[in-house]
Every structure is written in structure tokens, then in C-alpha cells.
Amino acid sequence: MSGWLVIAGLGPGDDALVTPEVSGALSGAQDVIGYIPYVARVPDRVGLTKHASDNRVELDRARHALTLAAAGRRVAVVSSGDPGVFAMASAVFEAVEAGDPAWRDLDIRVLPGITAMLAAAARAGAPLGHDFCAINLSDNLKPWPLIEKRLRLAAEADFVMAFYNPRSRSRPEGFARALEVLREACGDARPVIFARAVATPDERLTIVPLPECSPDMADMRTVVLIGSSQTRVIPRSGAPFVYTPRSVEP
């Protein structure tokens, strides 16, 4: 049996941000599996079967991929960004753990990619230059009290924060509550970066102080970065640079 399964990160959108490792794996795959817009990014070619599925069927998709690889196929599951950060890799390993014991011995590899917060940070300057955390704000995946607890502890730790999925269609009020918690816990004018669709033609970067944030500044394609108490804004003729210094003085 010569099948394999890679879980490959396509980066935020621009093909110039896809690693050669991922491009190489995709050119050797027989099956590509993933959410419709990500599968669409893989060029068609003879011998490649595309299996595009809608959002929220991650476990079905993972089992499908494992079944094909177990049958000897060369399979790529594609994610945007990095597959290990709020994306398909965890779903595949959940399916492995709960599934056919033979799946554990398949050739499964995760191929890293440029995750959205790194692309967003690069556009703004270097806001993630000191200790930071990444939180998925979708409360489809965890109870709201846990999200609120993490926001308060992250503020107390003075982490820079990166939020994925700040505003879901099904529960748009979550992000408004997150902003309220942050205003209470941070209590000053930290810079906030709304980075929408970075590295795509729809890219838009907005930098505003925390008190001026409103929930409608984020949508499902936005990553939000909240500066720490140390984060600096450098005014200039264009959009300012935002960075967090490497050091904290004792």
C-alpha cells in the first residue's frame, strides 16, 4: 500500500505565499479534499480528482480522506493558512483517533503554511514581536464563559492577542461582547488591527484605538490583532507601522 495523506496549508490567499513543499505535494496528489474555495485554488489537471465540500463538515471530510489514503490513494486535504491553526489538521487527527485502528499507521503528514495572523501582522509591521496568544472567537466550538475567561487572563498577562473567526454569521453578537470585555480589562487606547482578506484582491487593513472599535469592523474574513500595553504606532504619511518591542524593561 503506497497511499498517503497530507494536510496542506495554502496560506492566506496569494500563491506567492504557498511553500514549495505544499506545491510539490499537490502536484503528486490524486485526490484533493477541502472546503469549496480552497479546493478551487488547486489547478485542474489530468489524474486529479477534486472533492469540494461545504463548511462545517470537517469530520466527514477527514474520514473521506483517510478512507481514500487507506485504499492506496495519494490524498491532499487543503486548508487556508496553516492547517494546524484552527483548520483541518485537528479534524483529521480526531477522525484518526476515533476511527479504524489501521488509520494510525498511514503515512500522514501536516505541511505548514502561512497562517492568517502572520500575514496580517506582516502587513501592519510587527505587532506580534513580543509574547502573544491566538484565540478562536467562534463559540460554535466552545462555551462563551471560556472565551471570556481567556480574554480576561490574556489581558492580565498583557499578551498581544490574535482573534480568528471574530464574527460568525450565526452568532454576530459574540464579537461585540469580546470588545466590551477587552475595553473593561485593558482600559486604555491599545491599537487594534482589523486585517480583512490579507493577500487577496479584497485586502483591507484598518488600524484604530480600542475605544473606537465597533463590531461591524470585522466579518468572517477578518483577523483581529489587539496590541499589548507595549505596542507602538509609528505615524507616517501612509498607514502607520504598528509593532511591539522585543523587550520589556524591569
Place this chain on the structure above:
Amino acid sequence: MSGWLVIAGLGPGDDALVTPEVSGALSGAQDVIGYIPYVARVPDRVGLTKHASDNRVELDRARHALTLAAAGRRVAVVSSGDPGVFAMASAVFEAVEAGDPAWRDLDIRVLPGITAMLAAAARAGAPLGHDFCAINLSDNLKPWPLIEKRLRLAAEADFVMAFYNPRSRSRPEGFARALEVLREACGDARPVIFARAVATPDERLTIVPLPECSPDMADMRTVVLIGSSQTRVIPRSGAPFVYTPRSVEP
């Protein structure tokens, strides 16, 4: 004046993890500036001047790069991993803020790369599949009490944790103290991943429960990932898969 300055991420070591964006910028640069082993990774060619410097001169290096770009040169500052994560991008913006006001209007771009924790996580499975934080353990850059406070708050938030620079040559005792704090704050057998020199010929991955960790398992080339209370280990015939599920049940 047509100079520019890119701060480019070379990824963890393997050229297959360098983005085409970074390769393209390097092929157009006239000057490459950085720490000796990273500059050595850029191929020599006619018209390219390499400026390699030792560690711990980040600000000098940044000012040098800005001076060259201001004089009209096309300059690449190279970092391993992602330049925005505990690497050169913050140093450049520190130099911009404190330096010649004309530097603010230079064409400065950060080109993201695969940061060490993403490469390490990919090798182990998907340990960063749920909320996580990244902490630079070097206490050259911040006072130890702040590091300890962040470790305790991160444990209370039940974040997966990624540690950069766990063990510096100058202060090897810091990581031992970090492990003590974690054992006290986490209190159970969380999986710990020591990922040394990932994506290089010296790569070594060690997965052990927290109580069995010893400080000498990390060196300056190691990234350490500490699982959350939810992180799972899937035994198999080879090295186990480690992943953190996407969801936390209410």
C-alpha cells in the same frame, strides 16, 4: 530614490519551506543583512553583497539596513522562521521609530515565513489546534517575574503554550524554573513536545509527559510545545500523533 527594505522570513531551515515571495525578493536584493547562519542560506551571486553579523546586534543591523535602503539600495534583512515572531522585524521598527524621520517613508515590507512553532506542531500532529500562546523564555528581554506571571496565567487559561528560546547559554536555569512553575500550575501529565532544529538535518522530536521533562531536553535550537488539558496523544507503531481537539464541550 528607488531603494527598498524587506524583512524576510526564511522559515525553519528547509528551502522547501521558503515562500516564493521571499525567494523572489532575495533574488532582487542588492544587500542581504542578518545573523551569520541565516545570511549563509542565501545563494551567492554577482551583484549581491552579504553583510553577516553575530547575534545580539539586532539594532545595529537594523540601522545599517535602513541606512542602505535610504541611500537607494534594495536591501533584505533575513530572519529564520517568521520575521515578526521573536525575530528581526521588531528591531527594524524600533530603529525606525528612534531614527531619522525620513526612514518612516521608506518602502519597508515584512515578508512572512513559517515560524518554528508551526513547523514543530506540524511534525507532531496538530497540538496548536485550539487556543494557544507563544512566549519567548529568554530573560535577556524581560524580567523573570513577568515570565512567571505569564506562565501561570497561560496555565489558568488552559492555553497550549509554545516556548521560543527556552534555554539560553547565558542563563540556563530559566527553563528549569519554567518547568517547575508549569508542574505546579498544570498539575497533571500534559504532553510536552521538544522539537529541535525542525526541518534541518539535525531534527529531533521528543514527546514526553510534563512530569518527565528535564531542562536538558531543550537547547538553543529547540522549540517547546506544552499541551493544554485537552491535548491528546494517539499511540501508534512510530512516534505518536499529538493534537488538540477543535472543540471544548460546555
